[in-house]
Amino acid sequence: xxxxxxxxxxxxxxxxxxxxxxxxxxxxxxxxxxxxxxxxxxxxxxxxxxxxxxxxxxxxxxxxxxxxxxxxxxxxxxxxxxxxxxxxxxxxxxxxxxxxxxxxxxxxxxxxxxxxxxxxxxxxxxxxxxxxxxxxxxxxxxxxxxxxxxxxxxxxxxxxxxxxxxxxxxxxxxxxxxxxxxxxxxxxxxxxxxx
Amino acid sequence: xxxxxxxxxxxxxxxxxxxxxxxxxxxxxxxxxxxxxxxxxxxxxxxxxxxxxxxxxxxxxxxxxxxxxxxxxxxxxxxxxxxxxxxxxxxxxxxxxxxxxxxxxxxxxxxxxxxxxxxxxxxxxxxxxxxxxxxxxxxxxxxxxxxxxxxxxxxxxxxxxxxxxx
Numbered sequence: 001x002x003x004x005x006x007x008x009x010x011x012x013x014x015x016x017x018x019x020x021x022x023x024x025x026x027x028x029x030x031x032x033x034x035x036x037x038x039x040x041x042x043x044x045x046x047x048x049x050x051x052x053x054x055x056x057x058x059x060x061x062x063x064x065x066x067x068x069x070x071x072x073x074x075x076x077x078x079x080x081x082x083x084x085x086x087x088x089x090x091x092x093x094x095x096x097x098x099x100x101x102x103x104x105x106x107x108x109x110x111x112x113x114x115x116x117x118x119x120x121x122x123x124x125x126x127x128x129x130x131x132x133x134x135x136x137x138x139x140x141x142x143x144x145x146x147x148x149x150x151x152x153x154x155x156x157x158x159x160x161x162x163x164x165x166x167x168x169x170x171x172x173x174x175x176x177x178x179x180x181x182x183x184x185x186x187x188x189x190x191x192x193x194x195x
Numbered sequence: 196x197x198x199x200x201x202x203x204x205x206x207x208x209x210x211x212x213x214x215x216x217x218x219x220x221x222x223x224x225x226x227x228x229x230x231x232x233x234x235x236x237x238x239x240x241x242x243x244x245x246x247x248x249x250x251x252x253x254x255x256x257x258x259x260x261x262x263x264x265x266x267x268x269x270x271x272x273x274x275x276x277x278x279x280x281x282x283x284x285x286x287x288x289x290x291x292x293x294x295x296x297x298x299x300x301x302x303x304x305x306x307x308x309x310x311x312x313x314x315x316x317x318x319x320x321x322x323x324x325x326x327x328x329x330x331x332x333x334x335x336x337x338x339x340x341x342x343x344x345x346x347x348x349x350x351x352x353x354x355x356x357x358x359x360x361x
Contacts, residue, residue: 054215055214055215056215057215057216058217059217059218059219060219061219061220061221062221063222064221064222064223064224065221065222065223065224066223066224066225066226067223067224067225067226068225068226069226069227069228069230071230072228072229072230072231072360073230073231073232074230074231074232074261075232078225078226078227082221086217089215096215102223103220106223106225111225111227112225112227114223117223171223173225175230177230177261177262177263177325177326177327177328177330178263178325178327178328179227179263180227180266180325181227181228181229181263181264181265181266181269181323182227182266183224183225183226183227184224184225184227185222185223185224185225186222187220187221187222187223188220188221188222188223189218189219190219190220190221191216191217191218192215192216192217192218193214193215194214194215195214195215
């Protein structure tokens with residue numbers, strides 16, 4: 001009887017050890033697992049992206065334009081045409097313009113004066129071209145195209161489909177007998193401004 | 196003082212509005228060459244006589260012209276060539292003219308016989324000749340000998356004026 005008790009007791013002790021071992025094992029496993037779970041944690045961060053789209057303006061011209069007579073009988077004015085290419089973007093409350101100014105009178109002297117030159121604007125693909133005959137000036141910029149608010153070049157949709165935008169200027173000067181024969185030149189500057 | 200500083204700062208802040216500028220230049224050229232134009236004031240020049248004693252006929256063609264000749268080597272001319280008056284009428288050999296022109300040109304210096312076969316000068320221009328911008332005026336004053344052999348009737352000749360400039 002004492003031996004049976006001993007065996008039973010021994011078995012009970014062994015069983016208790018098994019239970020304790022399982023608990024310990026679970027605890028150990030949990031202890032090992034906790035760091036692993038911590039290393040694979042996913043962190044997300046959000047950031048606000050913003051871009052300041054500012055007004056923009058660019059203009060491009062042919063290198064020269066020449067006014068000539070269509071005949072040799074004083075029948076027509078001296079004429080020539082110039083296609084101006086431009087890119088523009090105006091703000092929703094802004095606007096802009098494309099202007100022209102002669103830097104000086106024609107050189108050499110003896111020919112026409114820049115104040116004799118007039119121009120017409122046609123076919124502006126963005127903004128409104130100048131209306132009627134305009135006089136070229138050396139002292140001030142004169143309008144070629146006016147841009148309203150919220151316009152932009154290229155891409156379609158809210159912007160123009162054309163890129164670049166263009167406007168045709170037809171320049172003219174009277175063909176006066178008192179001009180001496182020869183070639184005369186002056187610099188003209190186109191300035192685009194957008195707001 | 197502090198208030199003025201605040202107002203100045205606010206005004207300066209409002210002035211800093213984003214704007215964009217761009218520019219490009221081009222050379223504007225003008226080519227001026229020699230040119231000339233002629234206009235007869237009247238479509239018809241009537242040559243009439245002042246008497247009935249074979250005293251001769253006369254009449255004047257009035258014209259205006261514009262001229263620009265080249266600066267150093269240019270020349271120009273207004274010339275005329277006529278057609279015959281027709282069978283039984285006056286002979287072109289009996290037709291002549293004298294000329295007047297402003298200082299922009301040199302009018303024919305004396306009485307010049309008209310021709311059906313060649314042009315004859317009315318006004319000659321040298322280098323760097325310029326009329327007024329509105330044009331200059333000239334005349335060709337015609338004289339026609341009244342021959343007894345001319346049959347009565349109305350006769351006409353066409354005078355073609357040509358202007359040129361180099």
